[in-house]
Amino acid sequence: MKFWTDEEISFLQERWGLTSIRRIALKLGRSENAVKLKAQRLGLGDARTHYDGITLNQLSLVLNTHYSILKNWTKIYGFPAKTKVFALKDEVLVVTYKDFWKWAKENKHMLDFSRLERLSLGPEPIWVAEKRKADQIKKQYVPKPHNTPWSRTDDEKLKWMLNKFEYTYPRIAVELNRSQGAIKRRIYDLDLKARPIRLPNHIKYTKEEEDLIVDLLDKGYCFDVIATRMNKSALAVRGKAERMGYRFKNGVPYKLEKEVKAYG
Structure with a gap:
């Protein structure tokens, strides 16, 4: 029996969950079963719990979104999930917390943070609180x-x-x-004669109103909420946003840089 040195134990503890068992075994010159047994004796537990991220299956439960939807996001919307081997041969899709939050900031309109329990994905960036508030308000407009x-x-x-x-x-x-x-x-x-008052949709937008559209879109607010704040229709506000150079992909606003400078 080959005894484990302090250096080997430290390496195992540091790499557990970050490197596959097979690679750890090759690095230490030990069998995969020996590595698994030593990890068990050290109380390291499931390798996935030591990974600075989350599997796609676990994330689907946290976000209350079907796994297949998240998997499609990796193909269509650049969701940063990657294949990783935790054990011997089993491959799973995972995403680090750092990569998730970076992607989420750019695609916040695709996510409903009102359904995400606070801190369920670790420390949250500052912008998440405002987006969660926006999603809670949005429910009033469904x-x-x-x-x-x-x-x-x-x-x-x-x-x-x-x-x-x-x-x-x-x-x-x-x-x-x-x-x-x-x-x-x-x-x-009901054959009612009275009508709602007209909205000022044809009145020229002020610079403050244009800045408000940009600010609220960036924070993740939907057009219904933005329109209500501005006393305009949602369709009119979206039209203005498009004239300002915005386009939308799966509800996510992005700017066409050549058109942004020309809006007025």
Whole structure:
């Protein structure tokens, strides 16, 4: 039996979870079974728990997102998952925490941080708190399905808001948790004469409003929320963003640099 030196034990402890068992064994000139047995006796546990990252399967559970979706992200959206061998032959997809947060910052619009428990992926960058807040607010703008029956209370609230002559379509839609299309249809079905007030969609945007669009998009806010803050329709604000040089891929905004300088 070949005794383990202090240097070999230190190497095993340092590389456990970072280097495959096979490579550790080759480096130490020992069998793979000998390395596994020594790691077990040292109480090192599962090699994956010593990796400064997370497997794609574990990440899918943390993000409450299907594994196949995350796997597709590696092919389509450059998600930085890599193949790694922890044990003898088993290969798994993993991502380091550092790579995950770097990618997440650039693609924050694809992630719903309201479903991510704080610190479940280690220390969080400063921007995550604002994005989590944006995702929590966004849930208020998810309308009921179009076929949801209208209650008498809903109808009375709709009539009251119309007769106040101070509410816009987006504001009424938020208050009743309905789409703007559903609001328009209900007004027609009830044969109501009053209408929501018009939005200032055709008024020229100020520099402060343009800066606000850029700032909120960068923080991960959706167009419904941005539009409500600006008292405009979401479609109008998105149109303005596109004229400012923004394009969108899977909901993620990015700028066409040649067009950014020309917007006005």
